[in-house]
Amino acid sequence: MWYHKPVIKEELLQSLPNLKILASSGVGIDHLDLNLLSSYGVKLSNTPFVVSTDTADLGMALMLASSRRLVEGHQMAVSPDTEYFPANWLGAEVSGMTLGIVGMGTIGYKVAERAKAFEMKILYHNRNQRNKEEESAVGAIYCKKIDYLLQQSDFVLLSVVLTLQTQKLIGKRELELMKPTATLINISRGLVVDQDALVEALQNEVIKAAALDVTYPEPLPRDHPLLKLKNVIITPHIGSATKKTRRLMMENMMESIQAGLTGLPIPNEVL
Amino acid sequence: MSKKVQAIYLWWHKPVIDKELLQSLPNLKVIANSGVGMDHLDLKLVASFGVKMANAPCAVSSSRADTGMALLLASARRLVEGYHIAISSGIEYREANFLGVEVTGATLGIIGMGSIGYEIALRAKAFEMNILYHNRTQRKEHEEQAVCATYCKKIDNLLQQADFVMVVVSLTPQTHKLIGKRELELMKPTATLINISRGAVVDQEALVTALQTGVIRAAALDVTYLEPLPRDHKLLKLKNVIITPHLGIKTDKATYMITEEAVENILAALNGLPIPSEVLPS
Numbered sequence: 001m002w003y004h005k006p007v008i009k010e011e012l013l014q015s016l017p018n019l020k021i022l023a024s025s026g027v028g029i030d031h032l033d034l035n036l037l038s039s040y041g042v043k044l045s046n047t048p049f050v051v052s053t054d055t056a057d058l059g060m061a062l063m064l065a066s067s068r069r070l071v072e073g074h075q076m077a078v079s080p081d082t083e084y085f086p087a088n089w090l091g092a093e094v095s096g097m098t099l100g101i102v103g104m105g106t107i108g109y110k111v112a113e114r115a116k117a118f119e120m121k122i123l124y125h126n127r128n129q130r131n132k133e134e135e136s137a138v139g140a141i142y143c144k145k146i147d148y149l150l151q152q153s154d155f156v157l158l159s160v161v162l163t164l165q166t167q168k169l170i171g172k173r174e175l176e177l178m179k180p181t182a183t184l185i186n187i188s189r190g191l192v193v194d195q196d197a198l199v200e201a202l203q204n205e206v207i208k209a210a211a212l213d214v215t216y217p218e219p220l221p222r223d224h225p226l227l228k229l230k231n232v233i234i235t236p237h238i239g240s241a242t243k244k245t246r247r248l249m250m251e252n253m254m255e256s257i258q259a260g261l262t263g264l265p266i267p268n269e270v271l
Numbered sequence: 272m273s274k275k276v277q278a279i280y281l282w283w284h285k286p287v288i289d290k291e292l293l294q295s296l297p298n299l300k301v302i303a304n305s306g307v308g309m310d311h312l313d314l315k316l317v318a319s320f321g322v323k324m325a326n327a328p329c330a331v332s333s334s335r336a337d338t339g340m341a342l343l344l345a346s347a348r349r350l351v352e353g354y355h356i357a358i359s360s361g362i363e364y365r366e367a368n369f370l371g372v373e374v375t376g377a378t379l380g381i382i383g384m385g386s387i388g389y390e391i392a393l394r395a396k397a398f399e400m401n402i403l404y405h406n407r408t409q410r411k412e413h414e415e416q417a418v419c420a421t422y423c424k425k426i427d428n429l430l431q432q433a434d435f436v437m438v439v440v441s442l443t444p445q446t447h448k449l450i451g452k453r454e455l456e457l458m459k460p461t462a463t464l465i466n467i468s469r470g471a472v473v474d475q476e477a478l479v480t481a482l483q484t485g486v487i488r489a490a491a492l493d494v495t496y497l498e499p500l501p502r503d504h505k506l507l508k509l510k511n512v513i514i515t516p517h518l519g520i521k522t523d524k525a526t527y528m529i530t531e532e533a534v535e536n537i538l539a540a541l542n543g544l545p546i547p548s549e550v551l552p553s
Contacts, residue, residue: 053373053375053376053399054373054375056375057344057347057348057373057374057375057398058344058348060340060344060398061341061344061345061347061348061350062350064337064340064341064344064345065341065344065345065350067522068337068338068341068515068518068521068522069518070341070342070345070350070351070513070515070518071350071351071354073515073516073518074351074513074514074515076516077499077500077507077514077515077516078507078514080502082499082502082516083499084499085498085499085516085517087282087283089516089521090521090522090523090526091518091521091522091523092522092523092524093334093337093522093523093524093525094337094341095333095334095336095337096333096524113397114394114397114398115397116397117393117394117396117397117398118333118337118340118394119333219357220357222360227357227358233350233354234354234357234358235348235350235353235354235357236353236356236357236369238348238349238353238369238371241348241369241370241371242347242348242370242371242372242373243370243371243372243373244372244373245373246370
């Protein structure tokens with residue numbers, strides 16, 4: 001399964017009586033009905049760890065690009081109308097600022113490791129607190145209540161799994177808790193954010209900017225307001241889009257498929 | 272009016288300091304530069320008028336290092352291209368074909384390991400990058416170890432091994448066109464050149480050719496010669512180039528800190544005290 005295709009519905013499963021294993025690319029499995037699959041005796045695998053560093057790298061790339069106005073800057077640098085670079089054209093600092101990570105799983109933690117080198121102050125919100133060694137290795141402070149993180153952060157980065165609990169985790173209320181100078185970065189799933197509330201927040205300067213590798217749907221309809229906002233960077237879900245990682249994902253998927261077909265324990269099985 | 276001027280705060284290389292200006296300001300005591308680069312000033316000329324000079328080195332490093340990392344990441348992951356695909360009003364994009372290159376675990380070659388180069392090494396280490404560096408002098412062992420950087424006495428070694436080549440030198444007669452046809456051809460065809468120093472450090476014509484013929488994969492340039500480039504320059508049309516308008520240290524925080532540094536320098540000069548970041552002609 002690549003990029004959530006083919007779509008797994010009951011008709012498809014009924015038409016494939018000998019289907020043993022479904023290997024899904026990437027780590028997210030929110031597009032699959034796990035109960036449905038197991039009712040047909042089909043095993044499932046994903047590729048959880050191999051995507052972690054690339055996704056964390058992209059999170060950092062989006063934070064830096066947004067804060068330093070890289071995309072806008074490039075447009076100015078190459079535009080046929082540009083005669084000079086205005087001296088008062090400024091971005092915002094990343095080093096030394098406060099990063100709030102919502103979802104401190106493998107990917108969130110790797111973002112923290114990277115952000116620490118930029119001398120960022122790191123807050124995090126997670127279902128469970130990480131242990132002391134893990135926290136002190138990256139200088140991360142646990143926020144049991146997401147509100148505290150939202151109020152203190154200059155950058156809020158979402159790296160949660162999409163579940164029923166995390167759907168629209170960031171809505172009007174959460175956006176209003178954020179600083180008006182803050183930037184929202186989403187590398188998890190589009191549905192984690194209430195997109196309509198986000199559009200409003202960006203239009204009314206409730207928050208400063210957003211950088212999104214994921215939206216709902218993907219791609220957005222071409223007339224969606226998010227595409228027109230100057231303070232938004234959108235990338236086409238390229239979290240794991242590097243040659244090396246895609247190769248590793250394929251290898252992992254092949255391993256899982258081969259194990260599934262020969263009845264051996266399946267690496268990266270999702271239960 | 273001109274007799275009253277005792278200090279000049281240079282912002283974005285203006286005003287231009289030439290003989291005429293210096294002659295018209297008999298009581299000028301100090302020129303404080305915003306930023307660290309002094310290549311736009313004739314140091315000997317200024318000193319000959321008995322005017323002191325200072326730059327603002329402290330505030331610059333982390334902002335400049337951030338710019339370097341921002342460009343490295345944006346180029347590697349094809350962020351600007353990706354953005355245009357994501358917002359394009361045309362046909363639906365095909366995600367599966369769009370691939371960048373990995374940053375984590377790749378080899379970064381830093382040319383110029385001054386304070387900015389070192390800050391870049393600190394950041395790159397967190398991305399588990401393998402760090403090589405070339406510098407006029409080797410850094411102390413503990414400094415190297417702190418960022419796990421390996422010294423390359425010959426620039427060739429660095430160029431041949433690096434996936435990302437980051438140029439962070441000051442512009443001097445020795446570093447003028449430091450990266451030319453020869454250096455670009457030593458680089459891997461999968462490598463990316465990032466320049467955050469000065470446009471003149473790179474032979475721009477050679478760079479255009481290298482990018483057009485696949486000698487290197489891509490370039491990300493915060494600086495060019497001239498700025499901005501003429502609107503018909505070939506660099507503006509290449510898909511595998513990101514150009515930014517000398518972001519350097521253009522953040523609210525850095526601007527504030529540079530100005531503070533400059534004011535300190537100016538006040539010290541006017542009071543006859545040692546100037547914190549004096550620059551001498553040499």
